[in-house]
Amino acid sequence: MTSQVNVKGSFKSGSFGIDFVLSTDFLTRVQDLFASDTASAITNATGILAALGFAANQGCRGLLHVIQWLRGRTIQQIETKSNTAIVHVDGEQLEIQLPILTLFRDVAVREAAQRMLEPLSRQGVEKFYVGTDNLISATITAQQAQWFVAPQAQDKLLVDEIRKIIFSIISLTFKEDNKWRLHDGMSTINAIISDVDFQHKVDRNQINFAKGDILVCDVRVRQWQSAQGAKTDYEVIRVL
Structure with missing residues (x-):
């Protein structure tokens, strides 16, 4: 899985903003994960970007938002329904779409997210955000980057x-x-x-x-x- 990252516009002090242009093979990889009726609503490019958290989608928490909500905590229970899953952690719960759970569990996708945030390890880079010129979909700080470290692939x-x-x-x-x-x-x-x-x-x-x-x-x-x-x-x- 590969991705291309285009840097556009001017930098804000202490932050790193990017516009993503995902290559066809990356989109295909994510679409393959969604090869089911329950995921049919997000098999287009815009839906996939929203599922990843790269684009705003009202009422839908993307992958980046879910990882931020977890804050590195261990999931204790997952209840699955017809189209959603309820994640339980430390007495809190979060309901997400099943395709988001699929993304969360996919090690290759998590590794890509970790690589995406590598600029936060550079001196002077404090924030990483994705979105458009008019709307920021997600903001991740250097302190939060540790939450995005990909899990080890299990045999x-x-x-x-x-x-x-x-x-x-x-x-x-x-x-x-x-x-x-x-x-x-x-x-x-x-x-x-x-x-x-x-x-x-x-x-x-x-x-x-x-x-x-x-x-x-x-x-x-x-x-x-x-x-x-x-x-x-x-x-x-x-x-x-």
Whole structure:
């Protein structure tokens, strides 16, 4: 996701005002988040700018306003209705449109908002505002910039299943993490051994390993989508 920022007009002392020209791919990215009937009202460019908080929209709190209202506090509960959500924090509550909640939860959008406010870290820049020559939609101070730091991207679990796999042993370990290096005939993986009975037999030397030995295992395979790409965890839950 990319954006272009055009600086126009004169600067006010201690402030930084900008007019935004969002590139097509950024608009497309945000529109993709709103690919539902409940969000159809804001799939045009003007509606998206209002949802982000870049343009005034009477009766609608945009993303920037919601983050300012939170003031860095942790959300305790979210109630969702047909078209809105009620956010509960420290005995206070705020009702927002569901698409605004979608924007708030999207890490890429939050990271873009954080980058947008980077001028506030410069010496002498005290305020950041967006809007038109006639109407300011949002004003953010240097002290408030910390509220806009994007959350860390959380890994998304895509696959969680039990598979029967045959392994040959590359190396075994008796450390606390109990990860063994195993080969499935195609690739080498690191797997946690969580079969307690099998571990006890190995610890008591009731099982000996020789070159060419194989293990037939029930393996829990979990695949995640992370900020760095896909990753896979292997856990041997039972050695057959």
